[in-house]
Amino acid sequence: MADAGAGMEPLLARAGGTRRRVRRGEYLYRLGAQFHALFAIRAGSFKAVLLSEDGREQVTGFHISGEVIGLDGIGSDTYAGDAVALEDSEVTEIPFEQLDALAAREPALQRALFRMLADEIQRERSLMLVLGSMRAEERLAAFLINLSQRMRARGFSAHRFLLRMTREEIGSLLGLKLETVSRILSRFQDEGLIRVRNREIEIVSMPALRSVIGRNELRREREAA
Amino acid sequence: MADAGAGMEPLLARAGGTRRRVRRGEYLYRLGAQFHALFAIRAGSFKAVLLSEDGREQVTGFHISGEVIGLDGIGSDTYAGDAVALEDSEVTEIPFEQLDALAAREPALQRALFRMLADEIQRERSLMLVLGSMRAEERLAAFLINLSQRMRARGFSAHRFLLRMTREEIGSLLGLKLETVSRILSRFQDEGLIRVRNREIEIVSMPALRSVIGRNELRREREAA
DNA sequence: CGGCAGATTGACCCTCATCAATCAAGGTGG
DNA sequence: CCACCTTGATTGATGAGGGTCAATCTGCCG
Numbered sequence: 268m269a270d271a272g273a274g275m276e277p278l279l280a281r282a283g284g285t286r287r288r289v290r291r292g293e294y295l296y297r298l299g300a301q302f303h304a305l306f307a308i309r310a311g312s313f314k315a316v317l318l319s320e321d322g323r324e325q326v327t328g329f330h331i332s333g334e335v336i337g338l339d340g341i342g343s344d345t346y347a348g349d350a351v352a353l354e355d356s357e358v359t360e361i362p363f364e365q366l367d368a369l370a371a372r373e374p375a376l377q378r379a380l381f382r383m384l385a386d387e388i389q390r391e392r393s394l395m396l397v398l399g400s401m402r403a404e405e406r407l408a409a410f411l412i413n414l415s416q417r418m419r420a421r422g423f424s425a426h427r428f429l430l431r432m433t434r435e436e437i438g439s440l441l442g443l444k445l446e447t448v449s450r451i452l453s454r455f456q457d458e459g460l461i462r463v464r465n466r467e468i469e470i471v472s473m474p475a476l477r478s479v480i481g482r483n484e485l486r487r488e489r490e491a492a
Numbered sequence: 493m494a495d496a497g498a499g500m501e502p503l504l505a506r507a508g509g510t511r512r513r514v515r516r517g518e519y520l521y522r523l524g525a526q527f528h529a530l531f532a533i534r535a536g537s538f539k540a541v542l543l544s545e546d547g548r549e550q551v552t553g554f555h556i557s558g559e560v561i562g563l564d565g566i567g568s569d570t571y572a573g574d575a576v577a578l579e580d581s582e583v584t585e586i587p588f589e590q591l592d593a594l595a596a597r598e599p600a601l602q603r604a605l606f607r608m609l610a611d612e613i614q615r616e617r618s619l620m621l622v623l624g625s626m627r628a629e630e631r632l633a634a635f636l637i638n639l640s641q642r643m644r645a646r647g648f649s650a651h652r653f654l655l656r657m658t659r660e661e662i663g664s665l666l667g668l669k670l671e672t673v674s675r676i677l678s679r680f681q682d683e684g685l686i687r688v689r690n691r692e693i694e695i696v697s698m699p700a701l702r703s704v705i706g707r708n709e710l711r712r713e714r715e716a717a
Numbered sequence: 718c719g720g721c722a723g724a725t726t727g728a729c730c731c732t733c734a735t736c737a738a739t740c741a742a743g744g745t746g747g
Numbered sequence: 748c749c750a751c752c753t754t755g756a757t758t759g760a761t762g763a764g765g766g767t768c769a770a771t772c773t774g775c776c777g
Contacts, residue, residue, distance in 0.1 A: 317617050321706045325621040339617065342610030347617070367603070374596050381592075384609035385567030391616040392542050392564065392572065396550040398623035399667035403765065433723065442624035444766055449725055465724075465774075481546045628733065658755065669734055674757055690742080690756075718777100725772070732766085740757070747750085 279307055279335070279379075284361040289313075295336070295350040295358065302340030304360045308332050311356020312431045315339075317348040326439040328390070329353070329414075329432060333421045338387050353431035398442050401480070406441040407451045408479035411461070415470060426470040455479075504532055504560070504604075509586040514538075520561070520575040520583065527565030529585045533557050536581020537656045540564075542573040551664040553615070554578070554639075554657060558646045563612050578656035623667050626705070631666040632676045633704035636686070640695060651695040680704075 284307070289295055295306060298318050312331045318324055327348065330336045340346040341363070370377040397409050419425035430437070434445040434452075441448070455461045460476050462469040470476060509532070514520055520531055523543050537556045543549055552573065555561045565571040566588070595602040622634050644650035655662070659677075660670040680686045685701050687694040695701060 317621055319618075319621055323621060323625050325617075325624050327617050327620055339610060339613050342607040342614060347614055367599075367606075371596060371599050371602060374592075377596060377602065378592070380606065381609065382567040384606065384613065385564060388564050388609065388612050388616065389567065389572055391613065391620065392550075392552050393544075394620060395552055395616065395623060396542055396544055396548060398620060399550050399664065400544075400548050434725095435723085439624065445724080446726085446767085447765060449723095450765090453725070659757095660755080670756080671735085671758085672733060674755095675733095678757070720775100720777090722775090723773085725770105727770085728768090730765105730767080732764095734763080735761085736759105737761105738757105738759085740755100742753100742755085744753085745751085747748105 279305070279359075279361050279366065283365060284359040287358050287360050289352040289356045289358065291352050291354050291356075293352050295352060296340075296346045297349050298347065299345050302337075302343065302345050302363065304362050305335055305337045305366065306350075306358040306360055307335050309357045309359055311358075312353045313350050313356065314353055314432060314436055315348055315350050324439065326432075326436050328394075329436075329440070331417060331421060334417075335383060338384055341384070394440075403441075403443055403447050404451055404454075405480045406443065407437075407448065407455070408476050410437065410441060411468065411470065412473070412476060415473070426473065428468055430466045430468055504530070504584075504586050504591070508590060509584040512583050512585050514577040514581045514583060516577050516579050516581075518577050520577060521565075521571045522574050523572065524570050527562075527568065527570050527588065529587050530560055530562045530591065531575075531583040531585055532560050534582045534584055537578045538575050538581065539578055539657060539661055540573055540575050549664065551657075551661050553619075554661075554665070556642060556646060559642075560608060563609055566609070619665075628666075628668055628672050629676055629679075630705045631668065632662075632673065632680070633701050635662065635666060636693065636695065637698070637701060640698070651698070653693055655691045655693055 286309070289311070295313060308330055310332050312329060313336055314326050315328045315330065315336060316324055317327050330350075336350055336358075337346065339348065366376075366380070370380055397406050401409065414428070414430075415425045418428050434448040437443075438445045438448045452461070452463045455476075456463050458475075460470075460472055460479070462471060511534070512531075514536070520538060533555055535557050537554060538561055539551050540553045540555065540561060541549060542552050555575075561575055561583075562571065564573065591601075591605070595605055622631050626634065639653070639655075640650045643653050658670070659673045662668075663670045663673045666673070677686070677688045680701075681688050683700075685695075685697055685704070687696060
């Protein structure tokens with residue numbers, strides 16, 4: 268999964284932007300609200316949630332410090348889903364009006380915005396690959412690996428971190444039920460791949476975790492040969 | 493599912509562009525190829541395919557006449573997957589270099605490009621909702637409804653059309669096996685929702701097809717109440 | 718301390734994948 | 748024009764993976 272909206276703060280900062288604190292559980296923006304800004308996450312983390320007409324809810328991503336959120340609103344006049352803080356967080360709100368105008372005069376900024384949008388497309392496509400072609404164990408492994416990489420990219424430890432979201436939210440992202448998420452985390456622990464204690468994750472063997480993806484899939488091996 | 497890249501030809505046309513014919517089964521572009529252009533589909537249809545390192549293949553979308561394809565390459569220097577013609581087709585190749593430069597002088601074009609990218613994000617998020625929260629029958633129903641809407645938007649019949657892709661390709665998009673796709677289409681026919689004959693689809697009752705989504709899901713009804 | 722949200726674990730069952738046989742439709746070459 | 752082959756679709760039988768229901772357990776916050 269790509270790391271959308273990463274490292275763009277310097278460029279975005281030129282459009283100004285005001286700090287804002289969001290407490291755990293609060294909405295950064297909501298479905299249908301007037302689109303007016305992008306948000307650079309300075310501290311904390313968020314989940315992005317898509318809501319369908321018939322009451323279905325789908326977590327479309329988790330976003331941590333250093334990433335940008337709110338891109339989906341650009342096309343329409345309103346945000347297409349909710350963004351909720353998973354912990355007490357802080358963002359810089361970047362008015363899109365100004366960003367848009369500035370981009371017209373700054374080719375580098377224009378290109379940076381294109382890139383952020385394209386990266387988000389990439390990120391979602393790889394999630395589609397996960398949802399469309401992986402079994403439960405593989406999904407969890409892919410999730411943990413991706414999170415680990417992003418934590419490292421942000422200067423945190425890559426092999427020991429806190430999950431800021433519930434099992435249910437992880438399940439929603441991955442198309443699994445919370446019980447399945449819980450069971451598989453336990454199984455990974457029994458197999459010595461990770462250590463779990465509630466929200467705390469320690470990755471014991473990253474190579475082993477990687478090898479989960481593709482195991483039990485003899486066909487692919489044969490095809491590759 | 494949103495209808496990404498629709499109706500943008502007029503604006504895009506200002507960047508020039510050359511016609512190109514692509515025969516059924518031929519690649520419009522391939523994974524890793526130098527990114528240089530977007531493609532407006534003038535006639536025919538394509539599938540976009542994502543390939544993972546371990547040999548997995550995931551269809552990320554089908555695109556028909558009037559839509560734009562190739563957006564995923566914008567961020568990086570290369571295309572992130574393959575685009576394959578599902579039938580003999582024709583596209584207008586729009587060099588991105590020129591588009592990019594023109595956008596800097598044309599706010600309307602810049603905004604149109606932002607919108608196309610954001611629409612694609614939307615489209616993929618709704619597909620994530622399908623993949624993450626729907627059962628097989630619901631996925632197929634959502635697929636047919638979406639296709640029907642897009643056909644109508646392009647001036648074709650909304651209740652009678654040809655599937656240009658195989659059952660296996662539909663399955664790949666929806667995270668199902670080809671046998672499941674086949675079985676469910678047969679079931680829909682038995683129930684009088686549609687008529688199928690190979691690639692030919694006739695939607696007999698759109699309301700009934702819509703009601704497939706959400707049925708067997710008593711919980712949601714209760715929650716909604 | 719009590720209450721509650723979240724997590725774990727077990728038992729059961731259903732949907733969908735898998736394996737396999739058959740059928741239909743095109744394309745090709747004789 | 749027909750026999751042959753290939754590709755795609757249908758249908759059946761069977762079983763596994765993960766959903767569902769339910770009982771506990773844990774940690775946290777008031």
